[in-house]
Amino acid sequence: MKRKLLQLILLLLCITSAYPVYSATEKGQKEAETYKHLETFANVLDLLQKHYVDKVESSDVLIGAINGMLNSLDPHSSYMSPEDFKELQEDTRGSFSGIGIEVTVRDGVLTVVSPIAGTPAYKQGVKAGDQVVRINNISTQGMTLPDAVKILRGNKGEKVAITIRRAGLNELLNMVFVRDIIPHHSVIAQKLEKGFHRIQITSFQATTTRDFKKALRKAAKDGVIQGLILDLRNNPGGLLDQAVQIADVLLESGVIVTTRGREKENDMHFEAHPGKVRYTFPVIVLVNGGSASASEIVAGALQDHKRAVILGTRTFGKGSVQTVVPLPNGAGVRLTTARYYTPSGRSIQATGIVPDMIIPYEEKEITGQGSAPDIRLREEDLPHHFENNGYEKIDEQGQKKKKKTRSKNLAVNEISDRLAKDNQLHAALFILKNMASTLQKH
Incomplete structure (x- = not known):
């Protein structure tokens, strides 16, 4: 790889010396400027190899140069070594x-x-x-x-x-x-009260939509779903197609998100479609400063279509789309290729989704895998931002029933504890019950 890079630099330098610089066109001027910078890069590399105090590995320097080049663009474009690229693939697989x-x-x-x-x-x-x-x-x-x-x-x-x-x-x-x-289970479901459920999505992975639908089916078997809290707090994002599909589950029609990049022919337009199951229960989406990217796509779509009430604090504000391009050596490049826009046409880049109801998180200890305190760092702060065989004896059945009851009581206590310590979740459930009550009256 390094040899190919060096050969490319030398080839460009040969071209520069063989063809004089003309200012006939703007394109020619830009090409000439690029060649000059490449010549400077080759000169600096030569100096390092000859005179730096310690021996310099060309491969390390060249990778550093690639990182520097991408880091100068925006906070989300980056070079991934073969090891990093493999870890990214493992993360998305779950x-x-x-x-x-x-x-x-x-x-x-x-x-x-x-x-x-x-x-x-x-x-x-x-x-x-x-x-x-x-x-x-x-x-x-x-x-x-x-x-x-x-x-x-x-x-x-x-x-x-x-x-x-x-x-x-x-x-x-x-x-x-x-x-x-x-x-890494990206979907965590929890029954708060009869008819009212919380589904937390921790990130958008390849199986997120499948697991989300499974959680909804399980909740429905327990009785009519009267209301849902979709918890996207501290969800850093993930796969765009999964965010679109999650929004599609809760929407019947309309635009979910559009992406616009430099190459207009690659712009994308995603719309919701009627599903086999129609969900009409009220929804509250919990967000905070750690909700980013794909989380903001879901929250923005549900907010613009007035399908959900967004509650919490302003989101991170990452309104850009990254494309991962694999390289021949097993490495990869994450490149920002487009900006995305909510159904109403607004870009949330560096501004985030402003909740319909702003309720700051009170910093109290939460047991288990809960939401951490609101992360203050946002996109705008980043540089360059852009889970009975039926044959037990009667006494064994009685023992099993007691164990189930004890387990159920523990679950109830855990929910009560969480509601007492998570003020945003407590507020969301209170509002959700009122919304459901209003719907029933009508």
């Missing part, structure tokens, strides 16, 4: 090997957004808001998010150690985990 925490960089510190239920991190008590200061005795100060994720992930059965700083504790916590396969 599983990976690691310890089971979602992390972000907040105020320059690697911070836990949420532990994933049932994973090594969850079982050992990692909490939302924990600051990861070291991974395998390597300081995370100045470490990029992709680099941190790369160290946290690894082969199943291997150990990884992290050091945590937790609010309220004077001493650091040292934890050792054994990596395991993390099934």
Whole structure:
């Protein structure tokens, strides 16, 4: 790969010297300017190889140059090494090997957004808001998010150690985990009360729409669905087609989203279609500053069509579409190719979706896999933003029934606890019940 790149630079330099620069056309001027910059790049590379204090690997320098080129465009265009590209594919398929925490960089510190239920991190008590200061005795100060994720992930059965700083504790916590396969379920369904359900989508993956429909069918078997809370808080986005299909489930007709790029023939227009099952129950969508991209597509479509009430805080504001292009060496390029617009024609780039009802999240501890406090960093802050065989004996059946009742009581207590600690969810359920009551009266 590096040899091909060097050959390309040399070829361009030969062209530059063979053909004098003319200013006859604007195109000619731009080409000449490009050749001059390539010549400068070749000269700098030559200087590094000859005079830099340490030996320079050309491949590292060239990859760095590619990264720099893409990073200068916008925050979402990037080069992915073969390893990074493979991880991206694993994420969209829905599983990976690691310890089971979602992390972000907040105020320059690697911070836990949420532990994933049932994973090594969850079982050992990692909490939302924990600051990861070291991974395998390597300081995370100045470490990029992709680099941190790369160290946290690894082969199943291997150990990884992290050091945590937790609010309220004077001493650091040292934890050792054994990596395991993390099934990243993007759809989490929960019955709040009879007829009222919450479905949380944590990201938009290849199986999200299938799992969402499955959750709705399961809810309907329990009785008529009177109202739905679609929780998109801290959902960073994912696959565009999955966002469109989720919106299509709840809409009968109309535009969902349009994309417009530099090449007009590649512009896309997505519309809703009547489904086999028609859902008419009221919907409330929960969003916050961590709701981005595909999440904003769903929220924007449901808001513009007045199909749902959007509740929470202003979303991230990522109104651009990225296309992942695989390269011959197994690497890939994520390139911003279009902007997307809601059904009313508005772009939410750097502005986000403004909720119909603005209710800030009150920072209280939430048990289990809940929503983390609202993330303040948004698109506009980024550089260059653009889950009976019937033959048990009677006494065994009685025991099973008691166990089920006990399990049910635990679930009820968990829901009550969540509603008490999550003010946005509590408000959404209160409003949803009133909306359902109003519909029934009419």
